[in-house]
Amino acid sequence: xxxxxxxxxxxxxxxxxxxxxxxxxxxxxxxxxxxxxxxxxxxxxxxxxxxxxxxxxxxxxxxxxxxxxxxxxxxxxxxxxxxxxxxxxxxxxxxxxxxxxxxxxxxxxxxxxxxxxxxxxxxxxxxxxxxxxxxxxxxxxxxxxxxxxxxxxxxxxxxxxxxxxxxxxxxxxxxxxxxxxxxxxxxxxxxxxxxxxxxxxxxxxxxxxxxxxxxxxxxxxxxxxxxxxxxxxxxxxxxxxxxxxxxxxxxxxxxxxxxxxxxxxxxxxxxxxxxxxxxxxxxxxxxxxxxxxxxxxxxxxxxxxxxxxxxxxxxxxxxxxxxxxxxxxxxxxxxxxxxxxxxxxxxxxxxxxxxxxxxxxxxxxxxxxxxxxxxxxxxxxxxxxxxxxxxxxxxxxxxxxxxxxxxxxxxxxxxxxxxxxxxxxxxxxxxxxxxxxxxxxx
Amino acid sequence: xxxxxxxxxxxxxxxxxxxxxxxxxxxxxxxxxxxxxxxxxxxxxxxxxxxxxxxxxxxxxxxxxxxxxxxxxxxxxxxxxxxxxxxxxxxxxxxxxxxxxxxxxxxxxxxxxxxxxxxxxxxxxxxxxxxxxxxxxxxxxxxxxxxxxxxxxxxxxxxxxxxxxxxxxxxxxxxxxxxxxxxxxxxxxxxxxxxxxxxxxxxxxxxxxxxxxxxxxxxxxxxxxxxxxxxxxxxxxxxxxxxxxxxxxxxxxxxxxxxxxxxxxxxxxxxxxxxxxxxxxxxxxxxxxxxxxxxxxxxxxxxxxxxxxxxxxxxxxxxxxxxxxxxxxxxxxxxxxxxxxxxxxxxxxxxxxxxxxxxxxxxxxxxxxxxxxxxxxxxxxxxxxxxxxxxxxxxxxxxxxxxx
Numbered sequence: 049x050x051x052x053x054x055x056x057x058x059x060x061x062x063x064x065x066x067x068x069x070x071x072x073x074x075x076x077x078x079x080x081x082x083x084x085x086x087x088x089x090x091x092x093x094x095x096x097x098x099x100x101x102x103x104x105x106x107x108x109x110x111x112x113x114x115x116x117x118x119x120x121x122x123x124x125x126x127x128x129x130x131x132x133x134x135x136x137x138x139x140x141x142x143x144x145x146x147x148x149x150x151x152x153x154x155x156x157x158x159x160x161x162x163x164x165x166x167x168x169x170x171x172x173x174x175x176x177x178x179x180x181x182x183x184x185x186x187x188x189x190x191x192x193x194x195x196x197x198x199x200x201x202x203x204x205x206x207x208x209x210x211x212x213x214x215x216x217x218x219x220x221x222x223x224x225x226x227x228x229x230x231x232x233x234x235x236x237x238x239x240x241x242x243x244x245x246x247x248x249x250x251x252x253x254x255x256x257x258x259x260x261x262x263x264x265x266x267x268x269x270x271x272x273x274x275x276x277x278x279x280x281x282x283x284x285x286x287x288x289x290x291x292x293x294x295x296x297x298x299x300x301x302x303x304x305x306x307x308x309x310x311x312x313x314x315x316x317x318x319x320x321x322x323x324x325x326x327x328x329x330x331x332x333x334x335x336x337x338x339x340x341x342x343x344x345x346x347x348x349x350x351x352x353x354x355x356x357x358x359x360x361x362x363x364x365x366x367x368x369x370x371x372x373x374x375x376x377x378x379x380x381x382x383x384x385x386x387x388x389x390x391x392x393x394x395x396x397x398x399x400x401x402x403x404x405x406x407x408x409x410x411x412x413x414x415x416x417x418x419x420x421x422x423x424x425x426x427x428x429x430x431x432x433x434x435x436x437x438x439x440x441x442x443x444x445x446x447x448x449x450x451x452x453x454x455x456x457x458x459x460x461x462x463x464x465x466x467x468x469x470x471x472x473x474x475x476x477x478x479x480x481x482x483x484x485x486x487x488x489x490x
Numbered sequence: 491x492x493x494x495x496x497x498x499x500x501x502x503x504x505x506x507x508x509x510x511x512x513x514x515x516x517x518x519x520x521x522x523x524x525x526x527x528x529x530x531x532x533x534x535x536x537x538x539x540x541x542x543x544x545x546x547x548x549x550x551x552x553x554x555x556x557x558x559x560x561x562x563x564x565x566x567x568x569x570x571x572x573x574x575x576x577x578x579x580x581x582x583x584x585x586x587x588x589x590x591x592x593x594x595x596x597x598x599x600x601x602x603x604x605x606x607x608x609x610x611x612x613x614x615x616x617x618x619x620x621x622x623x624x625x626x627x628x629x630x631x632x633x634x635x636x637x638x639x640x641x642x643x644x645x646x647x648x649x650x651x652x653x654x655x656x657x658x659x660x661x662x663x664x665x666x667x668x669x670x671x672x673x674x675x676x677x678x679x680x681x682x683x684x685x686x687x688x689x690x691x692x693x694x695x696x697x698x699x700x701x702x703x704x705x706x707x708x709x710x711x712x713x714x715x716x717x718x719x720x721x722x723x724x725x726x727x728x729x730x731x732x733x734x735x736x737x738x739x740x741x742x743x744x745x746x747x748x749x750x751x752x753x754x755x756x757x758x759x760x761x762x763x764x765x766x767x768x769x770x771x772x773x774x775x776x777x778x779x780x781x782x783x784x785x786x787x788x789x790x791x792x793x794x795x796x797x798x799x800x801x802x803x804x805x806x807x808x809x810x811x812x813x814x815x816x817x818x819x820x821x822x823x824x825x826x827x828x829x830x831x832x833x834x835x836x837x838x839x840x841x842x843x844x845x846x847x848x849x850x851x852x853x854x855x856x857x858x859x860x861x862x863x864x865x866x867x868x869x870x871x872x873x874x875x876x877x878x879x880x881x882x883x884x885x886x887x888x889x890x891x892x893x894x
Binding site (some may be wrong): 070074077081151153162163165225226227271272273274276281287288289292356357360361364365367368370371372374375377378379381382385434437438473 | 508518521526557558645714741764769780794798849
């Protein structure tokens, strides 16, 4: 029966090619706009480490109090050196890490003449396991290397390809800022979007690529290299020497902890608050307690990673789809009323109302499937267009506009939606045709 | 030519589905059209905002030290001497930050030493005496920094060993609403007192959130961070060649330093506006598709109505209606449906406008946009009904005599 209905639908659509083209192109344009905006929106709002959402926490400590700020102020994102190193000594978290970015220069690879500027993440060994960073060769450095600090370096896959042509470079030495470092690991492809662990990268913000080199955190203080990322200072500046920076009221270190359960979370927060209270009585902290542990999802929401703009564009695409579907409803209605005599004859020959309804609904479904298929093609093209448009921009839109399996799922879902919205009412009207009226006048 | 409303309304009542569909289409289209127009208007205003800089002839070289032995003060004077010796370089200065890229210092600037009272979030550009020429910003009052005022940083804070400052007109107006900014005293984040010795025409610094023109110049060379930014303005048409030469020379000069990157202000401006420009493209595409399909819908409804009422039109013609009456009938019927759609759409527009004001920081939707949108959509929609109405008028009265 289904095959027969599809054949009838096909015939009916071929009878009025102009109207069919109009309906299909409308549905296709609406669906393609939805695919483009939904793809980007989904990528933006995704939590790239969702499976660890209940154990990973960003740590924020507010030394200055909310007194002179708005009541919604949640404190600075970054910790001062003193606070970060104190909290890192806590034994409560299962894993814990500090991170800060440094501009580095890499040299000493075969056939390399000039030092290459690199973004370096100064962090601790736990970083890699906490954030489930995949390794192609080797692995993270040891906890002992953190304390040394040992001259060890981890390269991104891309950096390893650039410097060593992609071979297993573990054990080789490189000059990082003119100092010998031993390669202990090479990452596999790793580009969490958004870059949840550090949303404030220069040029790229929440959707920047991860750093291309990683070294133990203590190298910053040891070599006295100033951090190159965001620094938020209160009153006095960072000072002129690194020793002054270490004691300054300037936040420049991000801290993450892995707390296995609610009890650990409570313990750690209590330890943070106890430390803050102690610092307040020593005169260093001011204002009420304003210390927090943020889950990844909450952290992304706090920083408005999903812009209202992208939500708006999704709404706009659905408005377009709505207008196009309304159009289709009107055209189908007119068409089904015009072919009512045919339905009348079929009813008279014994077709039930339900069968007439099914037949007409399948015609609408055929339209929607054609529209969705065309919309999928347009959507792929549209995403390419978006990438070209945003080629020279730091905006996330271009970076995230990649067609994936989800696009096909969206197209299918929207086709079903289109069938239901555009087809049900006209098909129902067609099913209610009284056969007698149409038989008489023939 | 007379047209009675009664037959029109009863025709609509007998078969309301098509009219309801068109009403919905018109309402959604109007709401999108009006709000999209308002957003495009705002985006264009932003793109059109002048930077106040000589963007097409200016580039920046960001130089960073590789080791602690890198002597910023010495490297800066060597680089500036080289750049200023090039015939095509109009002016060169050293700063910390790149205009238009969010890369640079931003601190509260106010008139009280304790940091309270009115402050502006000021972009701080440390420069030497060629700063004004390199940025291409003219003074409107006061004087430039003297050579002996500019010194490499000596104390722990980048801005604590200076005593003079040059501000833009925007900063002057914000901090000294009653005038007399020149000679006034201001404080960066409650630091040292600084005397305003010059006021420049407005220009954009690195940070553009809030007021884009809150920029100030400070006579110092910041050395403590181990990197610096050379801001170079070239003679028109020579930027590429100067950049190429400078990259080769300076890249080979410093044993302990390297060129990190070399952004041009044209590129920075393009990246800055990319989001706004692309939003305009996106909105224009979606809105025009929507408008087209809305017109198809109106055209389709009227064509269907004309087709299914051919006999009735013939009868009306036979009993004396003129062609004009028939056209007027269909145009008026369309206008009624359209008016319902436009009114519903106006409500929807205002609701969406309010949501945008609350969530996207859009200014309140102006009535001008709403009225213009209703007028445009109304005209276009009436045009879409014109052809079917004309076809209706061509139905001959003889149709009435035929039996279908």
